[in-house]
Amino acid sequence: MTANVAVETTPVTPTTPTTPTAPVWQDSGADLDTRVTALIEAMTVEEKIAQLVGVWVGASDEGGEVAPHQHDMEEAVDLDALLPSGLGQLTRPFGTAPVDPALGALSLLRTQQRIAAANRFGIPALAHEECLAGFAAWRATAYPVPLSWGATFDPDLIREMAAAIGRDMAAVGIHQGLAPVLDVVRDARWGRVEETIGEDPYLVGTVATAYVQGLESAGIVATLKHFVGYSASRAGRNLAPVSMGPRERADVLLPPFEMAIREGGARSVMSAYTDIDGIPSAADEDLLTGLLRDTWGFEGTVVADYFGIAFLKTLHGAATDWADAAGTALRAGVDVELPSIKTFGEPLRAAVADGRVPGELLDRALRRVLTQKGQLGLLDADWDPVPPALAGAALDDPEALRGTVDLDSDDNHRLAAEIADRAVVLLANNGALPLSAPRRIALVGPQADQPYAVLGCYSFPAHVGVHHPTTPVGIELPTLREALVREFPNAEIVTVRGADIDGEDTSGFAAAVRAARDADVVVLALGDRAGLFGRGTSGEGCDAESLALPGVQQALLDRLLDVGTPLVLTLLAGRPYALGRATTEADAVVQSFFPGEEGTAAIARVLSGRTNPSGRLPVSVPAGPGVQPSTYLAAKLARASEVSAIDPGPAYAFGHGLSYTSFAWSDLAVEGEEAATDGEFRLGFTVRNTGDREGTEVVQLYLHDPVASVVQPVQRLIGYARVRLAPGESRRLTALVPADVASFTGRDGHRVVEPGELELRLSASSAESRLTAAVRLTGAARRVDHTRRLHATIRPA
Numbered sequence: 129m130t131a132n133v134a135v136e137t138t139p140v141t142p143t144t145p146t147t148p149t150a151p152v153w154q155d156s157g158a159d160l161d162t163r164v165t166a167l168i169e170a171m172t173v174e175e176k177i178a179q180l181v182g183v184w185v186g187a188s189d190e191g192g193e194v195a196p197h198q199h200d201m202e203e204a205v206d207l208d209a210l211l212p213s214g215l216g217q218l219t220r221p222f223g224t225a226p227v228d229p230a231l232g233a234l235s236l237l238r239t240q241q242r243i244a245a246a247n248r249f250g251i252p253a254l255a256h257e258e259c260l261a262g263f264a265a266w267r268a269t270a271y272p273v274p275l276s277w278g279a280t281f282d283p284d285l286i287r288e289m290a291a292a293i294g295r296d297m298a299a300v301g302i303h304q305g306l307a308p309v310l311d312v313v314r315d316a317r318w319g320r321v322e323e324t325i326g327e328d329p330y331l332v333g334t335v336a337t338a339y340v341q342g343l344e345s346a347g348i349v350a351t352l353k354h355f356v357g358y359s360a361s362r363a364g365r366n367l368a369p370v371s372m373g374p375r376e377r378a379d380v381l382l383p384p385f386e387m388a389i390r391e392g393g394a395r396s397v398m399s400a401y402t403d404i405d406g407i408p409s410a411a412d413e414d415l416l417t418g419l420l421r422d423t424w425g426f427e428g429t430v431v432a433d434y435f436g437i438a439f440l441k442t443l444h445g446a447a448t449d450w451a452d453a454a455g456t457a458l459r460a461g462v463d464v465e466l467p468s469i470k471t472f473g474e475p476l477r478a479a480v481a482d483g484r485v486p487g488e489l490l491d492r493a494l495r496r497v498l499t500q501k502g503q504l505g506l507l508d509a510d511w512d513p514v515p516p517a518l519a520g521a522a523l524d525d526p527e528a529l530r531g532t533v534d535l536d537s538d539d540n541h542r543l544a545a546e547i548a549d550r551a552v553v554l555l556a557n558n559g560a561l562p563l564s565a566p567r568r569i570a571l572v573g574p575q576a577d578q579p580y581a582v583l584g585c586y587s588f589p590a591h592v593g594v595h596h597p598t599t600p601v602g603i604e605l606p607t608l609r610e611a612l613v614r615e616f617p618n619a620e621i622v623t624v625r626g627a628d629i630d631g632e633d634t635s636g637f638a639a640a641v642r643a644a645r646d647a648d649v650v651v652l653a654l655g656d657r658a659g660l661f662g663r664g665t666s667g668e669g670c671d672a673e674s675l676a677l678p679g680v681q682q683a684l685l686d687r688l689l690d691v692g693t694p695l696v697l698t699l700l701a702g703r704p705y706a707l708g709r710a711t712t713e714a715d716a717v718v719q720s721f722f723p724g725e726e727g728t729a730a731i732a733r734v735l736s737g738r739t740n741p742s743g744r745l746p747v748s749v750p751a752g753p754g755v756q757p758s759t760y761l762a763a764k765l766a767r768a769s770e771v772s773a774i775d776p777g778p779a780y781a782f783g784h785g786l787s788y789t790s791f792a793w794s795d796l797a798v799e800g801e802e803a804a805t806d807g808e809f810r811l812g813f814t815v816r817n818t819g820d821r822e823g824t825e826v827v828q829l830y831l832h833d834p835v836a837s838v839v840q841p842v843q844r845l846i847g848y849a850r851v852r853l854a855p856g857e858s859r860r861l862t863a864l865v866p867a868d869v870a871s872f873t874g875r876d877g878h879r880v881v882e883p884g885e886l887e888l889r890l891s892a893s894s895a896e897s898r899l900t901a902a903v904r905l906t907g908a909a910r911r912v913d914h915t916r917r918l919h920a921t922i923r924p925a
Contacts, residue, residue: 154509163507164498168491173480174213176494177472182217184467186224187232191526194239197224211246216497218255219467222265223592226599229267229533231526233300233515240513252506256304260323260586263296267602268535271544273584274309275721276551278326278746281826281848283338289543290339294346296535301515303504304349308339310384311354313747315757317364319670322584322702322722324359326746327759327782330845333384340392352388354400354433356381361402364756366669370404378873386424387918395428399462401436408444410436416461424914429496431464438470450475455485463493536603541726548723548730553743554786560694560715562737563649568620570647571609572640574629575655579605581700582727585658585667603725608653611728615736629657630665630679637687644691652688654681655701666702675706676753682708689713698731706753711779737788742824744785748778760894763839781895783828789819793898801903805881805910809865809903812925813890815851816858824852829863829920832887837875843889847920860925867905868917881910
C-alpha cells in the first residue's frame with residue numbers, strides 16, 4: 129500500500145525571456161580601452177598571436193570564400209586549423225588576381241563571416257590593400273603615380289583623390305591602405321623613385337599628409353612607408369644598406385613622417401627593410417618606440433613590410449632563428465607581421481611559452497591591434513559584414529552581382545584627368561608648343577602606341593594583370609597615338625616605334641627617320657616600362673646603373689635631332705633621365721611621370737595648348753647620366769667646383785616648369801627685417817600674369833642659411849602656393865614665415881633655431897629666384913621639438 133504524502137510546492141512566477149548580455153568587449157557604448165583590456169584578459173596565447181598575423185589570400189571571382197595565396201617566403205596555411213584562434217589581417221584579397229569587384233566584395237564578406245564565426249570572440253579580420261596610385265584592384269581607376277602628385281604642387285587635389293580612393297576601398301570591405309610612400313629621393317637610380325613624391329622633404333611631407341587626410345576621411349587606415357631610410361640605399365639599389373648620419377636622417381628623411389602623423393592622423397606605419405648604420409628598422413627600438421611613440425605620440429599600429437621580420441634572420445643576420453626574429457621585432461615595436469605567418473606563428477608561441485619573449489610584449493602589440501579594430505567597429509556586437517557596395521543586394525545570386533560595382537567612375541576619371549593635367553611639366557620650349565594645326569605628325573618611339581606607358585609598377589594591370597594575359601585589362605588605357613588622333617583630328621599621324629624601351633635593336637631607326645623627314649613635327653615618345661624585380665626599367669627592384677635613357681632611346685633621339693624637323697620630346701617615365709642633346713637642341717621637352725589612365729589625353733591637351741602646363745619638377749633632371757647620388761637639397765661642397773671634374777648640376781632644377789604665359793614678380797615688402805628666434809617674418813609681394821592667356825604660377829619659398837653651427841643645404845623649400853591668374857591679372861600675396869622653419873638638428877643632436885642672417889627666396893624654381901628678402905633672427909639659440917611650427921604659408925594679402 130502506498131501512503132498518501134502531501135507535497136508542499138512553491139508557485140512558479142512566469143518570466144520574460146531575456147537576451148544574453150553581450151560581453152564588454154562587444155559593447156560599443158563602453159570605453160574602448162576597457163573593452164580591449166577585457167578582451168586581452170580573456171584570450172589564450174594562441175588567440176593573442178593570431179591577431180598579430182595576416183594571411184595572403186585571393187578573393188573568388190565566383191563569390192565564394194577567399195583562397196590562400198602561396199609565396200615562397202610563406203608557410204602553407206590551413207585556414208580550418210588557424211581560424212578557431214582568430215585572424216588579424218587578410219592580405220590583398222582584391223590585389224592578388226583579377227576579380228570582379230562585386231564578386232570580390234561578396235567573397236570577402238563570406239570569408240569575414242567564416243572568420244568571425246570560427247573564433248570565440250566573433251572578431252573579423254582587418255583587410256588591407258595596396259593603393260599607391262589608386263586602389264590596386266581589377267577595373268579600379270589607375271591614377272597618376274606619386275611622383276606626378278609631387279609635380280602638381282597641389283595637396284588639395286591629392287587629398288580629394290585619396291578620399292575617392294578610400295571610398296572605393298571602403299565600399300567593398302577594405303579597412304587599411306598601404307600608402308602613401310614618404311621616402312625622399314636621394315638617388316634617382318633607385319627603381320622605386322616613381323613611388324615617391326620627390327626629392328624635397330617639405331614637398332613630400334605636405335603632399336603625403338594631404339593623401340593621408342583624404343584616405344583617413346573615408347575611414348581607411350593610412351599606412352606610412354617606409355619607416356625609415358629605404359630610399360637612401362647605397363648606389364640606388366633596392367633593399368640595400370643605408371649610409372647616413374643621424375642628422376641627415378632627422379632633417380631629410382624623418383620630417384615627412386612627422387608631419388603625416390601630427391597633421392594627417394595616420395593610424396599605421398610600416399617599418400622599412402633597410403638597416404641604418406647596422407640597425408635594421410624592424411629591430412630599432414629607438415626608432416619604432418623611442419621616437420615614433422614616446423616622442424611623437426603615435427598610437428596606431430606598426431606593421432612589418434612584407435617578410436621584413438623574417439629578413440632579420442635571412443638578410444640582416446640580426447636574429448638566430450624565427451623566434452628570435454619575432455621577439456626582436458616585437459621588442460622594437462612592430463605589432464603585425466605581414467603578409468602572412470612566418471615568425472609570429474608557432475615560433476612566437478614557443479618563445480612566449482619558454483619565456484624567451486615576455487608576455488607583456490605580446491600584450492602590448494595586441495592592445496594596439498585590438499584598439500584599431502575597435503575603432504573600425506570590428507569588435508562591436510552589431511558588426512555587419514555586408515560592405516556598402518552590397519547593401520540591399522541579393523547575395524544569394526552571385527552572377528546577378530557581376531558588374532554592379534563601379535571602381536572607375538566618371539568622378540574618378542575627372543580627378544585622374546585633373547591630376548594628370550596639373551602634373552605635366554613643360555621643361556623646354558622654343559616656341560614649337562603649342563602645336564598650331566600641324567598637317568602631318570610623326571609620332572615616334574616605344575611609348576607612342578603602348579597602353580601601359582602611363583602605368584607605374586603598383587598599378588593593378590602592371591603589378592598583377594601581367595600574370596593573367598588572357599584577362600582583359602579592365603580599364604581603358606588610351607595610347608598616346610589614340611590621344612593625338614582625337615586632339616588633332618585634321619592631322620595625318622604616322623606612327624613608328626623606332627626602338628624598344630630597353631632593347632638594343634636599331635633596325636627601326638630608318639623608318640623613324642623617314643617619317644620624321646616627311647612630317648611637319650616629330651613627337652618623340654620615350655621613357656620607361658614599369659615592372660617588378662627586373663621585369664621593367666622602373667619599379668621595385670628595377671634599379672638603374674646610370675640615368676641614361678634605357679636601351680637605345682638616346683641614340684634614336686640623336687638620329688631624329690639630326691633630321692632637322694622640329695622635334696618635341698615627350699617622356700612617360702618613372703624617374704628623371706639625362707636627355708643629352710635634347711636639352712639644347714629639342715624644340716620642346718615635355719615630362720610626365722606615369723600619368724595614369726587619363727595621362728595621354730593630358731599630354732595631348734598640353735601639346736595642342738588646350739591645357740596651359742603648370743606642373744613643376746618634383747625631382748631634378750640631371751645634366752649627365754653618371755652624377756648620382758645628387759639632389760638640389762645639398763650643401764655647397766656638393767656643387768660644381770674647380771677641384772672636381774664632375775659637375776653634378778641639373779639640366780632642369782627641382783621646381784622648374786614652364787607655361788604658355790609669362791609672369792612678373794614685384795614689389796617685395798618685408799614687415800620687420802628682424803625677428804626673435806621664437807618670432808616670425810611677414811613678406812608681401814605681387815605676381816602678375818604678363819601674357820595673353822590664363823595660367824598658373826607656382827610660387828616657391830626657399831630658405832638660405834649662410835652661416836650655421838652645422839653644414840646646411842644651400843637652400844631648402846619651406847613653402848609654396850599655386851596662383852592662378854587671368855591675362856593681365858595681378859595678385860598681392862603674403863608669406864608668413866615662422867622662425868621654427870629655420871630649425872635644424874644641431875651639434876648636440878637636438879633641433880635648434882639659431883640667431884643670425886637668413887635669406888628668404890621667393891622663386892619660380894630652386895634655380896630661379898625672383899625676389900630675395902634678407903632677414904635676421906635675434907636673441908638666444910632656441911631648442912624646438914616635434915611641436916614646432918612646420919609651415920611657411922603663402923596666401924592672398
